[in-house]
Amino acid sequence: MNSTPVIDVARLNLTYGDHHAVKDVSLQVRSGELYALLGTNGAGKTSTLEIVEGHRAATSGTVRVFGQDPRDRRAVRPRTGIMLQESGFSPDLTVRESVRLIGKLTGRTDTVEHVLGIVDLTSKAGTKVSQLSGGEKRRLDFATAVYGAPELIFLDEPTTGLDIQSRDALWSSVDKLRAAGSTIVLTTHYLEEAQQRADRIGLMHRGTLHREGTVSELTRTLPAVIRFTLTNTTPALPLRATCENDGSCFIETHHLQRDMYTLLGWAQYHAVELCDLEAGPTRLDDVFRAIGDD
């Protein structure tokens, strides 16, 4: 990996009137990474990305993309693909015309047929944008963002409104772009997508970069959980558990494997059935839920 960051944000601040929307945010995205910028509603993700994308001026701080000021569109735009949350296509243009127009603006080389093939919209090439479904419009958005396989791609909630086949297809296209060296910046409220795919995650809350790290760095401070239901009276449990009147119990643990072994050994010995047994590592959802407790 190239050691010069693709994106370098230092002490970024943005105010809207009296509202301090982005507070002293510093982050770097390295070449080839998939960096997910996640956060609670109104945390400042879109505001931060709009500055990094060159759409908005910062109140203070510095932002460099490929070592350049992102407002220098000629230097940065040809190397960058952007899939915004809401598309800005002209409804009267056809799918083919939209891709051709936006493709030309990027200055990159590609063909309309190729990108429509990536998003499975070849059969809709002659259809007007106004006649596309919501999911098809999202796929068209993605097609224009990846036209010419840019070095840096921003994906803002890319899978919202997509069915499972289209989601899988989109992620497999992202995997191919990454294999070819593209750097990806993702925002999403589907945490499992970030958990599965992000190399690193920046977690924003109330304008600050609240936490940053790999999934395991973010989750390892929180316990894993074992859940089960007891239907009969049993001998005392071998571990500290929280149980409700209906018999449902959970155990929080930082030693999932060891404590599962203890629990299963106990259940086997006493012939206790652990109904609806589940055990899992800490998920990103839990990190989000813990934000308010920090």
Ligand SMILES: Nc1ncnc2c1ncn2[C@@H]1O[C@H](COP(=O)(O)OP(=O)(O)OP(=O)(O)O)[C@@H](O)[C@H]1O
């Ligand atoms: N143009 C604007 N003028 C004034 N305030 C704004 C403007 N855009 C955003 N805000 C405010 O700034 C804060 C950050 O908004 P932003 O859209 O960056 O958050 P976000 O993290 O993208 O949120 P979400 O997950 O809900 O999309 C919010 O409190 C929002 O109300």
